[in-house]
Amino acid sequence: MWAMFTASASAAPIAKELFGHANLPTAQTPQSYGSYAKGCLAGAMQLPESGANWQAMRLSRNRNWGHPDTVAFIERLGRSAEQVGWEGLYIGDMSQPRGGPMLTGHASHQIGLDADIWMRPATGKVLTDSERENLSSISVVSSDLKSVNDNWTRAHHEILVAALKDRSVARIFVSGAIKLQMCADASTPERKYLRKLRPWWGHTSHFHVRLNCPRGSTNCTEQAPPPAGDGCDSVEWWVTDALLPPDPNAPAKVPKPELVLADLPSQCHGVLESP
Numbered sequence: 001m002w003a004m005f006t007a008s009a010s011a012a013p014i015a016k017e018l019f020g021h022a023n024l025p026t027a028q029t030p031q032s033y034g035s036y037a038k039g040c041l042a043g044a045m046q047l048p049e050s051g052a053n054w055q056a057m058r059l060s061r062n063r064n065w066g067h068p069d070t071v072a073f074i075e076r077l078g079r080s081a082e083q084v085g086w087e088g089l090y091i092g093d094m095s096q097p098r099g100g101p102m103l104t105g106h107a108s109h110q111i112g113l114d115a116d117i118w119m120r121p122a123t124g125k126v127l128t129d130s131e132r133e134n135l136s137s138i139s140v141v142s143s144d145l146k147s148v149n150d151n152w153t154r155a156h157h158e159i160l161v162a163a164l165k166d167r168s169v170a171r172i173f174v175s176g177a178i179k180l181q182m183c184a185d186a187s188t189p190e191r192k193y194l195r196k197l198r199p200w201w202g203h204t205s206h207f208h209v210r211l212n213c214p215r216g217s218t219n220c221t222e223q224a225p226p227p228a229g230d231g232c233d234s235v236e237w238w239v240t241d242a243l244l245p246p247d248p249n250a251p252a253k254v255p256k257p258e259l260v261l262a263d264l265p266s267q268c269h270g271v272l273e274s275p
Contacts (some may be wrong), residue, residue, distance in 0.1 A: 019100025041099030176238025
């Protein structure tokens with residue numbers, strides 16, 4: 001497999017070109033190498049297209065791969081979704097077969113420990129490939145991004161709480177409006193889990209689950225833990241000042257340079273070379 005890339009090796013190959021064109025996983029022991037936004041994945045497991053309580057979406061992207069811990073988490077959360085009245089989950093992007101940077105989209109999702117889960121309740125119908133490509137999720141946030149809309153239900157709350165309670169979960173990213181609503185509705189026992197629910201731009205139609213580094217993945221780098229407390233005292237910023245137009249006099253942001261293979265952990269060379 002590596003042979004297809006050696007011709008450009010002397011030109012500091014762009015990492016997303018290498019990993020974005022790797023169509024199959026390695027046969028190695030599952031290991032997450034590096035950090036969520038700068039790493040790769042050995043021994044990835046593919047999330048089947050359909051399971052008892054989930055369906056993988058956008059199959060053409062070939063991003064329904066992850067560490068086995070991620071697949072196991074989706075299975076657990078799917079059961080929780082059924083218990084609150086959904087007929088399963090629609091799963092968006094996870095990782096590529098060998099992790100690493102993606103050709104388009106996410107900066108993270110590189111080590112097999114991130115998964116996007118749609119806010120659209122799944123139906124019991126097994127979708128065709130065409131439906132998986134063309135069906136869209138639903139936004140549960142108002143157009144002004146300040147509150148949830150009528151698509152938000154108690155089931156959304158309960159599924160998020162179930163995910164937050166899972167010990168493998170490091171944090172979950174949602175729109176600020178969703179965090180605000182969760183803070184308003186959480187029971188006293190639920191509040192201790194809200195620390196892991198982090199507001200971030202976007203995330204109006206899906207929630208982004210990030211798992212802790214798996215046991216045994218000694219070369220996996222954890223993200224710093226969320227700040228202490230439930231985060232509800234600072235969430236108001238996300239639905240007020242965070243939505244203000246940018247300062248026209250502020251200096252333009254300098255685009256980050258593309259990651260090259262040398263930027264990733266040394267083990268990622270082996271991940272690309274491995275059969």
